[in-house]
Amino acid sequence: MIADRPERPDERTPLPPLADDAPFPAAPGHDFTVRRRTLLALLVAAIVLPCIYVAAMAYSDLSARExxxxxxxxxxxxxxxxxxxxxxxxxxxxxxxxxxxxxxxxxxxxxxxxxxxxxxxxxxxxxxxxxxxxxxxxxxxxxxxxxxxxxxxxxxxxxxxxxxxxxxxxxxxxxxxxxxxxxxxxxxxxxxxxxxxxxxxxxxxxxxxxxxxxxxxxxxxxxxxxxxxxxxxxxxxxxxxxxxxxxxxxxxxxxxxxxxxxxxxxxxxxxxxxxxxxxxxxxxxxxxxxxxxxxxxxxxxxxxxxIWAAWYRHLSVLIISMFTPSIALWCVIWLSLRRLAAEEEAWERWQAEASMRRSIESAYRQSRKMEALGNLVGSVAHDFNNLLMIVSANVQIARRRGAAGFERELSAVERALKSGQSLTRQLLGVARKQPLRNETIHVGRWLPAARELLRASLGAKVSLVVNVDDDVWPVLVDVAEFELALINLAVNARDAMPNGGRFTVRARNISFRPDEGLPLDGDFVHVMLEDTGTGMPPDVLARAFEPLYTTKSKGTGTGLGLPQVFAFCERTGGLAAIDSAIGAGTTVHLYLPRSLAEPPAQRPSEPREESAQVQHGLNVLLVEDNDEVAAGTEALLQMMGHRVTCASDAVSALQRVEAPLAEGEHTPRFDLVLSDIHMPGTMNGIDLAEALQGLEPELPVILVTGYAEELERTRNADVRVLSKPFDIALLEKMLEAIREDRQARAKRDHDTTLQSPRA
Structure with missing residues (x-):
């Protein structure tokens, strides 16, 4: 288990890399217990034997004098x-x-x-x-x-x-x-x-x-x-x-x-x-x-x-002559004990660093092993997302058309859709393809604030201890994913302590130097979550981060909790590791990279003025390669009062936008482009958005995806993003905001025209 004692980076000693199957380094010549007992025995002997000798000689001398x-x-x-x-x-x-x-x-x-x-x-x-x-x-x-x-x-x-x-x-x-x-x-x-x-x-x-x-x-x-x-x-x-x-x-x-x-x-x-x-x-x-x-x-x-006075004089000489060399021997043994304690402390620090290195390297190898599995899981989750989109769109269509007598059936389908969407998000999170909404937070302030969330997950039998250093650095994380990771770990700890126990959350700063040969380099916040449960055997510990692997009974675990924790840390730029043994509890180590930016100050939200103008539908260009998904989304948009034009790929969509401009029209034919990111062909949705910004900078674009890595490019483009499968209500809010912006811009242009001088 990694030691809790914080260490400065300059106190570390580079360690040789540990092989994948190397046993923990033994301590040849470092049997500190035997050496300490030997020195203590020598110290006791050096104290007791002279005392016994002096006592015997004193008693003999007193008896002889008497x-x-x-x-x-x-x-x-x-x-x-x-x-x-x-x-x-x-x-x-x-x-x-x-x-x-x-x-x-x-x-x-x-x-x-x-x-x-x-x-x-x-x-x-x-x-x-x-x-x-x-x-x-x-x-x-x-x-x-x-x-x-x-x-x-x-x-x-x-x-x-x-x-x-x-x-x-x-x-x-x-x-x-x-x-x-x-x-x-x-x-x-x-x-x-x-x-x-x-x-x-x-x-x-x-x-x-x-x-x-x-x-x-x-x-x-x-x-x-x-x-x-x-x-x-x-x-x-x-x-x-x-x-x-x-x-x-x-x-x-x-x-x-x-x-x-x-x-x-x-x-x-x-x-x-x-x-x-x-x-x-x-x-x-x-x-x-x-x-x-x-x-x-x-x-x-x-x-x-x-008699006693003469005996005291002789005893004083005896004590001085006997204990003067004994005191020198005691000092030598005491110095040896201090040196042994210093060696033991250095050895324990070396063991802690070696254990930490093993954990980090094991976690790094686990991440490489899971990368291939993540690609497979991501592909399956993407296809499953499309199926959920089709079902969700058709359910919304059925509801909006007022299908009488099917309320209970539609509610059951919606509940199944929510479960499927949650499972898909978990799969995409494990596959590192779930979109992240990163923000800078102060761990020292955020962890104590999450105490109630952890208490609710731990239950009444488990006590919670939160110990955070005062100077912990801020980190850049997805708060929702961080909360989910803590909940997953708290639930696992609760299940490992059926009779109650203690769950401890600690946070401290830690730094890794490049010459240490570890997968991590730089400043990190080390979050440790430790329970006093039953612990894991070595075979379970080796597979703890594998997706869909669980030791819980059927219906109580999906095998996605710890993989989500691992994926969250890796996508944040850090790493996760586990130390556990039967009967010794489990400690999960989260290494989150330090953020140099300060958390933004919270500002009160300004109330929006409601528009009194008559609402009109939008001209929407829908870009979707899946025909069934496109049909369901088109029907929903039309039921919302919008006019929809469909395109099956990014190239054809771009041509539809360029055509009126080529014919000399000054007004765009479309008010909004709603496009999937992942599409066949030479252009994907992000390429389309970037091309549209060059043609029509004011044309709003909404991109829909389930892949996280595709969102990196979207941060440089002025587009809105929906995570697949998206909520219809969220889409409605986006469309309503776009419509209000369009109306406000039209009103502004109209006022400018009235105020300009006549030619």
């Missing part, structure tokens, strides 16, 4: 656990030495020996940086001796949790909470053991005060500067003893609802949890271990934002 962070916390927490265990074991040994020191002494005995005990306590605990003080408390919680002061201040710890807990046998309170020392004022937590009397009853408390800062300093040195990890020392109830970096001021306890708090409550010895730390205000990977048998745990937390 695993490394977990392993680091586990190693670090083991180191911290070993350190804490040594410290607590040493403190427990110190407590045992102090207990042995005061064994067998009651509170009064300790007070009595306080100076000596103070020196020994200072010697026991003074050499350790983690020990803030070593103290001995009595059964009532009062301070009996201290390594810091001698004599000791009056201090009581009777209300402290560690004192009451040890007194009551609670294990957890052997390690106290962090507090401010009442003796030294330092921040400490205590490790205490019960002091028993000889009866094994609770006699007091021996306590070693430990500095939390010692543990924090050790953790700081262990982790190093800017470490993403944090180390802490907590009791089993979640109380924080030491932590580095220091937690928020309001955070001193691990909440039981956190994964670590829940593990401590369950008494889990060690493990790794993921949680949100309120102390650090961050998500962490946290490893914890219990310090020996003490109610104390060491924790190591690794901040996950630090």
């Amino acid at each position: 695993a490394d962070a977990t392993d680091t916390t586990l190693r670090t927490v083991r180191v911290a656990e070993e350190h804490a265990l040594k410290v607590f074991d040493m403190n427990e040994a110190l407590d045992a030495r102090v207990v042995d020191l005061v064994r067998g002494l009651n509170d009064d005995g300790i007070r009595a020996s306080e100076p000596q005990i103070h020196e020994k306590l200072d010697a026991i605990g003074g050499g350790y940086p983690q020990v803030a003080a070593v103290s001995i408390f009595g059964s009532d919680g009062g301070l009996l001796a201290s390594s810091r002061y001698s004599p000791p201040p009056s201090v009581s710890i009777a209300a402290r949790d560690d004192f009451t807990g040890i007194r009551d046998g609670r294990v957890i309170d052997h390690v106290s909470r962090v507090m401010q020392s009442q003796v030294s004022g330092e921040t400490v937590f205590n490790m205490g053991v019960a002091r028993l009397n000889d009866a094994g009853a609770f006699a007091g408390l021996v306590s070693v005060a430990l500095r939390p800062g010692y543990f924090s300093s050790f953790y700081r040195d262990l982790l190093g500067p800017d470490s993403p990890m944090s180390l802490g020392l907590v009791r089993s109830d979640g109380t924080i003893l030491a932590f580095d970096p220091p937690p928020r001021a309001d955070a001193s306890v691990i909440t039981p609802r956190s994964p670590l708090g829940a593990a401590l409550l369950r008494g889990t010895e060690s493990g790794v949890v993921r949680m949100h730390s309120t102390l650090l205000d961050s998500n962490v990977i946290l490893a914890f271990r219990r310090v020996g048998a003490y109610p104390v745990y060491v924790t190591c937390a690794y901040r996950t934002p630090a």
Whole structure:
């Protein structure tokens, strides 16, 4: 099918002529679908595979970093656990030495020996940086001796949790909470053991005060500067003893609802949890271990934002290194797709032009094939015209003579005559011998105005779409034949769409250059009429323009519709072509030559003044070679009141006109010459009219014919033309006009004679 996209003539590429039976050119190396899919697959692979690789590498890297962070916390927490265990074991040994020191002494005995005990306590605990003080408390919680002061201040710890807990046998309170020392004022937590009397009853408390800062300093040195990890020392109830970096001021306890708090409550010895730390205000990977048998745990937390930050940095490098060449590859594939699209567009344009060339060349060959058939059809139609003229004339004679009782029979004959005349016109149109009345029209204005005509032909089930370019050129056509062509195509489209569909009419400008080797050359208006019907099989499409060929049922088609369209376009100077396929609808292309003349402006018709003079008959010279046609026409003219002289050929008719002139008569013997064009002999009707114009320029001539090609010469002669078979009423109007002109000319001559001066 010819593409709808308008193209400028300079965009075309000359194509080699296609053979009559050549298949449509294949596209070696132009399998655009496969190539496009291949490029798209490569593009998808070039996008998806790097993304999958980057995603896999990113996931692997993140998992490895999290695993490394977990392993680091586990190693670090083991180191911290070993350190804490040594410290607590040493403190427990110190407590045992102090207990042995005061064994067998009651509170009064300790007070009595306080100076000596103070020196020994200072010697026991003074050499350790983690020990803030070593103290001995009595059964009532009062301070009996201290390594810091001698004599000791009056201090009581009777209300402290560690004192009451040890007194009551609670294990957890052997390690106290962090507090401010009442003796030294330092921040400490205590490790205490019960002091028993000889009866094994609770006699007091021996306590070693430990500095939390010692543990924090050790953790700081262990982790190093800017470490993403944090180390802490907590009791089993979640109380924080030491932590580095220091937690928020309001955070001193691990909440039981956190994964670590829940593990401590369950008494889990060690493990790794993921949680949100309120102390650090961050998500962490946290490893914890219990310090020996003490109610104390060491924790190591690794901040996950630090893991993600390092992962993001590595991912950025990976993306840049991976996608930089990938982006270059994407650009290459994208450019290849654009180039492929341009090649496909050029290929489709080449296909459209090749299809158009095939259609035009096929239509041109069809026109040559139909030319011979047209001559035969034209000869038959001409003879049939004469028969119709005889019947029509005799029917008119019978009517004018008032044949009573034959009204119905005469009406039936007249209906048959009209059908025969219509069939004859169609045959002559197909044979290119029907006279044309060409006029210049604007297609862009005329096609939308013909919308109602097309709607009536299409019926209610078919929708009509008219799409005409704004700058469509004017064309020189016979409007009646153009309308008939559109009606024929609309009726065919309606029959091809019994269940409804769409009929589209488009018009655009198109130009053909001489070097393209096509039958058409110059500027044309391309009218496309497309339906969505069932389409034609190839064998029907090959014979679509043949006269009398039809696929319709008997009585519904004459086989002259499409031939009329083809003949109309060819006689206009253009061409018609068809594209169709089963299930793909049918598109008919009409190529009408551009007219350089502008359509004439419509002028209102001026009313004619009725003549009041008495009407007189005319002297008519009837020239007709067919005796029966001449007899019928002569009788009709006589019944109209005219006087008729008959001649059988143009030579004898010319002699009858020349005879009175040769005898010196100044007034012509005839008022009108009515002649057939096609006659035997050396002269036809047009030759006769041209000869009469040389003898009597004012003698009216009416030529009757059924051949279109004979009318070309009549345009140069001042004659009237009747298409055969003609309507009697039309002949009467012509005769009446000639009679009025003759009377007006006579009146003018008479007035001129009266006004001229006498000699």
